[in-house]
Amino acid sequence: MTDFQDCLTQSYPAVPGSLPIARRAVARLARAAGANEEQIGEIRLAVSEALTNVILHAYCDEQGQIHVTAVVVGGELWLVVADDGGGLRANSEKAGLGLGLALIAQVSDELTIARRPCGGTEIRIRFRLRRAASDRAARVAARPGSRLRSSPSSPAPLRS
Numbered sequence: 001m002t003d004f005q006d007c008l009t010q011s012y013p014a015v016p017g018s019l020p021i022a023r024r025a026v027a028r029l030a031r032a033a034g035a036n037e038e039q040i041g042e043i044r045l046a047v048s049e050a051l052t053n054v055i056l057h058a059y060c061d062e063q064g065q066i067h068v069t070a071v072v073v074g075g076e077l078w079l080v081v082a083d084d085g086g087g088l089r090a091n092s093e094k095a096g097l098g099l100g101l102a103l104i105a106q107v108s109d110e111l112t113i114a115r116r117p118c119g120g121t122e123i124r125i126r127f128r129l130r131r132a133a134s135d136r137a138a139r140v141a142a143r144p145g146s147r148l149r150s151s152p153s154s155p156a157p158l159r160s
Contacts, residue, residue, distance in 0.1 A: 006033065008070040014055050014083065018066060023047045026070050026079065033072040034131045042107035043077065043127060049100030050081035050123045058085030058120065075129050076109075082122040 008029050012018035026047045030040050047068075054066045067082040101123075105111045110126035 006072040008068065011065045011067045012051075014059055014064040014066050014085075016055060019048060019051050019055070022051055022066065022068050026068065029070050029072065030077055030127075030129070033077060033129055035077065035127070035129045036131060039127065039130045043079070046104045046107055046125050046127075047079065047081070049104050050079075050125065053100055053123070054081060054083045054085070054121075058083035060086060072129070077127040077129055079125040079127070080122055081125075082116060082120060084116075084118070084120040086120075 006029075008025055010022065010025060012022050023044050027040050027044050030043045035043065051066055051068075054064075058064055058066075062085075064083060064085050067080075067084075069078075069080040069082075071078045101111070101113070104123070104125060108125045109128050110124075112124040114122045114124065116122050
């Protein structure tokens with residue numbers, strides 16, 4: 001059982017002002033799941049790049065939505081950024097398509113780009129969460145037979 005919200009599902013207008021709001025929401029989820037600060041920075045970068053792709057390329061100067069889903073399962077953060085637009089096009093007139101995707105691939109453990117059956121594009125990003133050092137120490141201390149102390153006032157039992 002977890003004491004944090006392990007799922008985020010939210011839609012935002014495909015405008016630059018939505019980027020910091022969505023990025024903060026996903027970073028908050030990753031932090032609550034125990035990701036270390038370095039990885040939270042990488043997750044924020046991936047969210048920024050994926051959302052920027054939607055804002056710049058999905059709707060051809062028309063209004064639209066960015067759909068963000070983030071789920072923590074089995075020590076992994078799965079992030080899906082989707083749109084209902086025209087999809088990624090190799091011959092896009094706007095510069096930069098592909099550079100952000102390369103950055104996402106570099107900082108994540110898996111990147112998949114798919115055409116949505118209902119139209120648009122879905123970017124799926126997976127991160128194996130790297131726990132903060134204090135979380136690792138707490139997990140070790142909680143193991144049966146651990147010699148690490150969970151609190152200074154109650155010594156851990158030593159086994160022979």
